[in-house]
Amino acid sequence: MTRHLLTGEELAPDEVTRIVARAGELKAAPGASQVLAGRSVALIFEKPSTRTRVSFEAGVAELGGHPLVLRSGELQLSRGESIRDTALVLSRHVAAIGIRTGPDADVEELAAHAAVPVVNMLTAGHHPCQALADLQTLKERFGRLEGLKLAYVGDGNNVARSLAILGHKAGVQVAVASPPGYELGAHAAEGGGSGVAEAQLTTDPAEAVAGAHAVYTDVWVSMGDEETARERRAALAPYRIDDALLDQAADGAIALHCLPAHPGEEITESVLYGDRQAIWDQAENRRHAQKALLEFLLSG
Secondary structure (H helix, E strand, C coil), X not given: CCCCECCCCCCCHHHHHHHHHHHHHHHHCCCCXXXXXXXXXXXXXXXXXXXXXXXXXXXXXXXXXXEEEEECCCCHHHHCCCHHHHHHHHHCCCCEEEEECCCHHHXXXXXXXXXXXXXXXXXXXXXXXXXXXXXXXXXXXXXXXXXXXXXXXXXXXXXXXXXXXXXXXXXXXXXXXXCCCCCHHHCCCCCCCCCCCCEEEECCHHHHHCCCCEEEECCCCCCCCHHHHHHHHHHXXXXXXXXXXXXXXXXXXXXXXXXXXXXXXXXXXXXXXXXXXXXXXXXXXXXHHHHHHHHHHHHC
């Protein structure tokens, strides 16, 4: 049976921990797996990307494969060909399909008709590949996942949702602090898993970060939110990660950010580039976690 990664709900808790452990092994020995030797992976980008594109392209190459990058407008999808037909055609040529798009429904339809694994590289509702890399980063820094606490402060978006879903499976307590109207539950995911049941929800950043080993944030104005940028910045201003907020977390707590960052908005420049963060490790770990994921989906 073909396995997919659409929301993270598809993975059992022990599978999450196995993927994270394998990601660490592949970081130490980047060429240890050649599961994609002689094969290609289709990478569909309907949204701009830096980390996702670079990490997937480099990762597929390190696995011995060819990353087949397909940008928005280059496929017949842009001229009305159905997602079903696209899935049927791509399945005849590639070992797996990754897609970075908007609607979760599009990824679900792609997976429903594909004969190869489909990976959600980002949708409006979920960002599971980011969460896997975040778990790897936590494991590197603290030597474990079980019993850790991660506090997410800011907009309860796709990143927060994936952290709640996959963090819960890995034994990480996830607390999400957001202002009214921006809560995790206010952003209903189109696909499976709301993340609400798995997370502690609050409007108080101090409550969320109390005892936290990591304090996480994302941009205040994401792609598609430009028209409400002023309102969003005003509502989210009290949720900025700075040294004072980190001081309220556990001793040795680190700051995390999925990037791109806007220093002075959701995170201060001193934290972003200081010694109390693991943000750039996160960016690197996208490659290793995604390699472990592809290996898992293709070989079990």
